[in-house]
Amino acid sequence: MSETVKKFLYVNRKAPYGTIYALEALEVVLIGAAFDQDVSMAFLDDGVFQLVKGQSTDGIGVKNFSPTFRALGDYEVTKLFVEQESLDERGLTADDLQEITYEDEDDDWEEKPSIRIVSRSEMSDVMADQDVVLSF
Amino acid sequence: MSTLHTVNKSPFSTQSLLSCLNHAKDGDAVLMIEDGVYGGAKGTGLADVVAGKAGSVSIFVLEGDIAARGIDPSRLIEGVTAVDYVGFVGLAAEHDRTQAWL
Numbered sequence A: 001m002s003e004t005v006k007k008f009l010y011v012n013r014k015a016p017y018g019t020i021y022a023l024e025a026l027e028v029v030l031i032g033a034a035f036d037q038d039v040s041m042a043f044l045d046d047g048v049f050q051l052v053k054g055q056s057t058d059g060i061g062v063k064n065f066s067p068t069f070r071a072l073g074d075y076e077v078t079k080l081f082v083e084q085e086s087l088d089e090r091g092l093t094a095d096d097l098q099e100i101t102y103e104d105e106d107d108d109w110e111e112k113p114s115i116r117i118v119s120r121s122e123m124s125d126v127m128a129d130q131d132v133v134l135s136f
Numbered sequence B: 001m002s003t004l005h006t007v008n009k010s011p012f013s014t015q016s017l018l019s020c021l022n023h024a025k026d027g028d029a030v031l032m033i034e035d036g037v038y039g040g041a042k043g044t045g046l047a048d049v050v051a052g053k054a055g056s057v058s059i060f061v062l063e064g065d066i067a068a069r070g071i072d073p074s075r076l077i078e079g080v081t082a083v084d085y086v087g088f089v090g091l092a093a094e095h096d097r098t099q100a101w102l
Helices: A021-035 A045-051 A066-075 A084-089 A120-128 B016-023 B034-040 B047-053 B063-068 B085-094
Strands: A007-012 A038-043 A080-083 A101-104 A110-113 A115-118 A132-135 B003-007 B029-032 B058-062 B080-083 B097-101
Touching: A007 A021, A007 A045, A007 A120, A021 A038, A021 A066, A038 A045, A038 A120, A045 A066, A045 A080, A045 A084, A066 A101, A080 A084, A080 A120, A084 A115, A115 A120, A120 B016, A132 B097, B003 B016, B003 B034, B003 B085, B016 B029, B016 B034, B016 B047, B016 B097, B029 B034, B029 B085, B034 B058, B034 B063, B058 B063, B058 B085, B063 B080, B080 B085
Parallel strands: A007 A038, A007 A132, A038 A080, A080 A115, B003 B029, B003 B097, B029 B058, B058 B080
Antiparallel strands: A101 A110
C-alpha cells in the first residue's frame, strides 16, 4: 500500500437540482474520503448555487442534499473554495451560503469555517496546484 | 507545471469555454472536443476572445470532431491547431494534469 498522498480537487460548476452532477460529486467526495488523500472542493459558475442556504426540495420530490455539505468536515474535507466572481455574477454574497465548519485537530479541535472565498485568479492557482482534478 | 483543459460543449450553449479560458494559466493547453470545437471556428461572436487567448495558451481542436461537423481546417481561428487522437494522447502526456470543463 503506497503512502503517497495526492492532492485531489473536485470541481463543481453546476446548479444542484437540474442535473445529477452535483449530487454525484458529493457522493464521490464522500467515497474518496476513505482513501486519506488531500481533498479540496471548488465551487464556481453555477456550482456556487449548491451551497446556498435555505434549500427545501419538498415540492420537487428529490432529496435535499445540501445538509450533507456540513458533514464533510467529519471526513476531513475541510477546504471548500468558492469563487467571488461567480457569486457576484449571480447576485449572491458569502452571507447567502450555509455555514460549513470543521473541528481542527491541530488546534485543540477549534471550530473553523470550511468555506474559503477566493478570487478568480486565486481559483486558477488552486486548480494549478493539484495532482488530480475531477470535474462535475 | 501545466494543465491540459478539455472543453466538450458548444460555447454558444454553455459558459464552459469562457470559464475555462478565464482560469487557464500561461503555458496551459486548451483542447476543444465534441461540440466544443465550434469554439475554434472563425467569424463567431467568440472568435476574438479565443484568438486573444491563443498567444499565452495553446489552443487545439480535435480533427475528427471538426471534420464531422463540416468545419474545414481553413476556417479555424488563427493560432488554433487541429490534432488527431494521437495528438490528444500526446497533449495529455505532456501536461501535469488534465481538467475537463463539462
